[in-house]
Amino acid sequence: xxxxxxxxxxxxxxxxxxxxxxxxxxxxxxxxxxxxxxxxxxxxxxxxxxxxxxxxxxxxxxxxxxxxxxxxxxxxxxxxxxxxxxxxxxxxxxxxxxxxxxxxxxxxxxxxxxxxxxxxxxxxxxxxxxxxxxxxxxxxxxxxxxxxxxxxxxxxxxxxxxxxxxxxxxxxxxxxxxxxxxxxxxxxxxxxxxxxxxxxxxxxxxxxxxxxxxxxxxxxxxxxxxxxxxxxxxxxxxxxxxxxxxxxxxxxxxxxxxxxxxxxxxxxxxxxxxxxxxxxxxxxxxxxxxxxxxxxxxxxxxxxxxxxxxxxxxxxxxxxxxxxxxxxxxxxxxxxxxxxxxxxxxxxxxxxxxxxxxxxxxxxxxxxxxxxxxxxxxxxxxxxxxxxxxxxxxxxxxxxxxxxxxxxxxxxxxxxxxxxxxxxxxxxxxxxxxxxxxxxxxxxxxxxxxxxxxxxxxxxxxxxxxxxxxxxxxxxxxxxxxxxxxxxxxxxxxxxxxxxxxxxxxxxxxxxxxxxxxxxxxxxxxxxxxxxxxxxxxxxxxxxxxxxxxxxxxxxxxxxxxxxxxxxxxxxxxxxxxxxxxxxxxxxxxxxxxxxxxxxxxxxxxxxxxxxxxxxxxxxxxxxxxxxxxxxxxxxxxxxxxxxxxxxxxxxxxxxxxxxxxx
Numbered sequence: 001x002x003x004x005x006x007x008x009x010x011x012x013x014x015x016x017x018x019x020x021x022x023x024x025x026x027x028x029x030x031x032x033x034x035x036x037x038x039x040x041x042x043x044x045x046x047x048x049x050x051x052x053x054x055x056x057x058x059x060x061x062x063x064x065x066x067x068x069x070x071x072x073x074x075x076x077x078x079x080x081x082x083x084x085x086x087x088x089x090x091x092x093x094x095x096x097x098x099x100x101x102x103x104x105x106x107x108x109x110x111x112x113x114x115x116x117x118x119x120x121x122x123x124x125x126x127x128x129x130x131x132x133x134x135x136x137x138x139x140x141x142x143x144x145x146x147x148x149x150x151x152x153x154x155x156x157x158x159x160x161x162x163x164x165x166x167x168x169x170x171x172x173x174x175x176x177x178x179x180x181x182x183x184x185x186x187x188x189x190x191x192x193x194x195x196x197x198x199x200x201x202x203x204x205x206x207x208x209x210x211x212x213x214x215x216x217x218x219x220x221x222x223x224x225x226x227x228x229x230x231x232x233x234x235x236x237x238x239x240x241x242x243x244x245x246x247x248x249x250x251x252x253x254x255x256x257x258x259x260x261x262x263x264x265x266x267x268x269x270x271x272x273x274x275x276x277x278x279x280x281x282x283x284x285x286x287x288x289x290x291x292x293x294x295x296x297x298x299x300x301x302x303x304x305x306x307x308x309x310x311x312x313x314x315x316x317x318x319x320x321x322x323x324x325x326x327x328x329x330x331x332x333x334x335x336x337x338x339x340x341x342x343x344x345x346x347x348x349x350x351x352x353x354x355x356x357x358x359x360x361x362x363x364x365x366x367x368x369x370x371x372x373x374x375x376x377x378x379x380x381x382x383x384x385x386x387x388x389x390x391x392x393x394x395x396x397x398x399x400x401x402x403x404x405x406x407x408x409x410x411x412x413x414x415x416x417x418x419x420x421x422x423x424x425x426x427x428x429x430x431x432x433x434x435x436x437x438x439x440x441x442x443x444x445x446x447x448x449x450x451x452x453x454x455x456x457x458x459x460x461x462x463x464x465x466x467x468x469x470x471x472x473x474x475x476x477x478x479x480x481x482x483x484x485x486x487x488x489x490x491x492x493x494x495x496x497x498x499x500x501x502x503x504x505x506x507x508x509x510x511x512x513x514x515x516x517x518x519x520x521x522x523x524x525x526x527x528x529x530x531x532x533x534x535x536x537x538x539x540x541x542x543x544x545x546x547x548x549x550x551x552x553x554x555x556x557x558x559x560x561x562x563x564x565x566x567x568x569x570x571x572x573x574x575x576x577x578x579x580x581x582x583x584x585x586x587x588x589x590x591x592x593x594x595x596x597x598x599x600x601x602x603x604x605x606x607x608x609x610x611x612x613x614x615x616x617x618x619x620x621x622x623x624x625x626x627x628x629x630x631x632x633x634x635x636x637x638x639x640x641x642x643x644x645x646x647x648x649x650x651x652x653x654x655x656x657x658x659x660x661x662x663x
Contacts, residue, residue, distance in 0.1 A: 030055045030062060046071045060089040082106035086133075097137045102130040121176040125169050132165035149251050149303045156248035160205035169197040178221070190219035205245035212237040232275035241266025246295065255297035256304070261337070265293040272345075279351065286345025293338055300335030304328055319409045326406035330367070333399040338364040353380040367399025383439060389432020394452055397424040416540040419459040427452025442473040455502070457538035462502035469495045483573045484519075493519050502533060508555070509533040521566040529555040530637055554637045554654075557629040563622055571618075590615055600649065606657035607649065613659035624662055629655040 031053050041048040051066030067081040081104055088100025109123040172194040196213030216233040246262035249255045271287030305328040310317060317325065341364070346357040358376025362369050377388035401424050408417065433446035447469040453461035471493040474481045484492070495517035502509045511528040518524075536548035568582075575585035597611040610627065617625040635654050644651040 034064065041069060059087065062086045062089060076110075076112050078108075078110040080106075080108040091137065092134055095137055096134050098132075098134040099130075100132065102128075102133050104128040121174055123172060123174045125172045127170060129168045130164050130166070132163070134163045136161050149253075149306050153248055153251035156244055156251065159202075160245040160248055162202060163204070164202045165200070167199040167202070169194065171195050172197060188219075188221040190217060192217040202244075205243065207242035207244060208240065210237075210239045210242060228278055230275065230277040232273070234270055234273045236272075237268075237270040239265060239268045249297045250295055250300060250302050252297070253303045256301060257298050259296065259298045261294050261296050263292065263294050265290070267291050268293075280349070281351075282347075282349040284345070284347050285343055288341075288343045290341045291339045294336070296335040296337075298335070299331050301328060301331045305332065319411070322409040323406040326402055326409065330399045330402040330406070333364075333402065334367040336364065337366075338362075355379045364398075367397060369393065369396045369398060371395060384436030384441075384443075385434075387432065387434040388430065390430070391433075392429040393425065394427035394429065395425065400424050416459070419540045422453075422459055422461070423456045426454060437473045438475075440473070444470070444472045446470050457502075457535055459540050460538040462504075462538055464498075464500045466496065466498040469493075484569075486576070487569050487572060489519060489521075489569075491519070493517075502538070504535065507531065507533050509552075518566075521564050521569060523562040523564060525560045527556070527558040529557075531555045531634075550636065550638055552637045554631050554635045554640050556631075557627075557655075559627045560624065561617070562624045563617065565621075567618055567623075568621055586618070590619055593618070604649065604653050606655070607652050610652075610657050610659040613661050616661045620661075626658075626660050626662075628658040630658075631655055 034050070034053055038048045038050060047068070047070040049066075049068050050064050052064075054063045055061070062085070064084045065082070067084060068079070070076050070078040083105045085103045085105075086099045086101075087103075088098075090098045092098050104125070105127055107123075107125040107128055111121045111123075173191065174193075175191045176189065178188040178190070193216045194212055194214070195216075196211070198212075199207055199210045201208035214233055214235045215237065217231070219230040221228050221230075241263075243262065243264050246264040249258065249262055250264075268290045269287065270289075271285060273283075273285040273288065275281075275283040305325075308321075308325050308328060340361065342359060342361045343357075344359040346355075346360075348355040356376070356378040357374065360372070360374050362372040364370065372393040374388065374391040377386070377391070379386045401421065404417075404420055404424075407413075427450070429448075429450040430446055431448050433449065434443050436442070437444050448467060449470070450467040451465070453464045455461060455463040471491055474485050474490055474492055476482045476485050481492075495515075497513050497515040498511070499513050500509070500511050509530040511526065514526040514528065516522075516524045531553040533552050534548045536544055537552065539545045539548065571582055571585050571589065574589065575582045578585060578588070580588070593611055593615045597608050597615075600607050600611070613625060613627070617623045632654060640651055640654060643654075
């Protein structure tokens with residue numbers, strides 16, 4: 001679309017600019033002024049010529065035949081117009097010229113090397129009609145530089161001064177030849193075709209609406225000697241509230257310190273979009289929308305970025321040059337904003353496997369994706385189908401990720417540097433995730449998996465929250481699962497809610513909530529707290545973190561376990577292994593627990609009470625066991641963990657123990 005507007009500007013500037021600072025009713029004066037305008041174009045080093053000039057005084061109609069122009073730049077732009085007719089010429093004031101209607105016939109605009117991937121491109125329009133036209137009367141000062149920045153700035157600046165009630169282009173086609181850098185084989189070429197292009201209400205640098213009925217394209221290339229053809233079309237392209245002046249600000253070096261936000265577009269919608277390629281690849285997107293597009297020139301620094309991009313054929317940039325380029329590139333993200341972008345109804349057919357996606361949405365502000373949401377993903381593979389009801393990336397700082405990538409240019413990042421990427425994402429979420437289990441027809445199902453983190457100390461989060469509800473088939477080949485399968489349980493369902501947070505002011509760390517529901521067999525919850533947790537414990541440096549961990553002290557622990565059938569399951573397994581009845585198995589287990597209590601004797605009454613409560617918990621199905629541990633004195637957590645491995649009784653003796661059971 002921007003190239004089309006650039007072409008229209010080139011046509012209007014060459015053919016109309018500066019023609020009308022004169023008496024419109026004098027034939028000689030008209031001819032002389034037209035000649036003068038063309039001379040001014042030639043004075044810039046460009047070629048400019050025309051054929052017959054005719055002016056009808058009564059209808060105030062000027063006709064110019066066979067207009068041709070070509071810029072003198074290294075990548076020239078050529079313009080050919082079979083005829084230009086301007087009806088109802090007039091001057092609204094001394095500074096502006098007007099016409100009831102402008103009609104261009106057989107317009108051809110050729111561009112050499114418009115991008116690194118395209119060697120040549122030609123726009124062809126049999127007819128262009130502009131109604132209720134008005135523009136500045138004087139010929140604009142053409143840019144001294146032929147750089148792409150200057151050309152875009154000039155084009156948008158001129159377009160911002162043109163008013164028209166409508167611009168219509170029934171058809172616009174463009175053959176193109178790809179450059180060697182595309183690696184698409186010799187003779188790679190393509191063609192696009194616009195139909196029903198219409199612009200409504202251009203005034204004071206604003207365009208009320210632009211629509212295109214369809215854009216179709218064809219690309220022909222070769223891969224390993226095999227011809228490949230790609231075709232596609234995008235229908236119903238509609239854009240509203242377009243600010244051309246704001247677009248010009250992006251390319252204006254004078255706006256480098258302009259920290260204002262410009263809204264360049266209100267709403268864009270398009271679709272369906274269909275692409276077909278050999279062999280057997282078909283893509284369809286039902287629709288796309290983008291709302292509220294904004295830019296900040298001082299943050300984007302687009303002219304400075306484009307000036308740093310090496311031309312095709314240049315040697316690869318050094319690591320320092322790459323870092324500078326990526327740093328500037330990050331500014332593009334910082335200076336862009338999108339209120340909402342959405343795609344829906346995507347389907348992809350390939351010879352290997354089809355893919356479907358219901359929708360994808362995101363917004364973008366201050367270099368960050370606020371939330372990227374993907375819904376209704378259905379992807380087939382050799383071993384089955386992967387389904388995702390919903391996936392959400394909870395905020396992603398794109399600008400900072402580019403800047404961090406710039407630091408890694410030319411070197412391998414250290415683990416500490418790689419960890420710096422973690423704070424750029426606030427969390428992830430899956431819902432309705434389903435995939436095949438190994439090579440079976442059984443499924444792994446994730447109803448919900450939500451993980452978010454924050455409150456970073458350096459690059460390590462000191463706050464985490466995990467919510468998960470997962471069900472997976474059991475496998476007899478995995479140790480420990482055979483007993484569950486023997487008991488008639490072929491799936492394991494886990495419902496978990498885990499949280500952790502560090503409070504710097506009190507130097508405390510708490511695990512809360514900690515909740516598990518396993519297969520409807522047992523529910524468990526816990527509260528765990530640690531004291532004297534220094535900031536250095538969250539260091540990305542392992543040695544520093546381990547040194548700080550030695551200062552951490554154990555605090556209160558509370559555990560609650562509710563039996564929903566796991567005790568009976570364990571007793572049944574013990575009965576099978578001992579070849580005894582269930583009652584005998586339960587009695588044997590209780591006797592073993594009592595013996596442990598007797599062995600402890602009076603050395604630790606709290607531990608004896610704990611073992612007694614465990615016995616009651618096992619004796620009566622459906623019981624709830626509550627255990628609370630409180631340190632008797634300050635105790636280093638790492639030392640207690642080591643003691644627990646070698647001498648559990650001594651470790652428990654460091655705590656006051658409260659244990660109880662109840663339904």
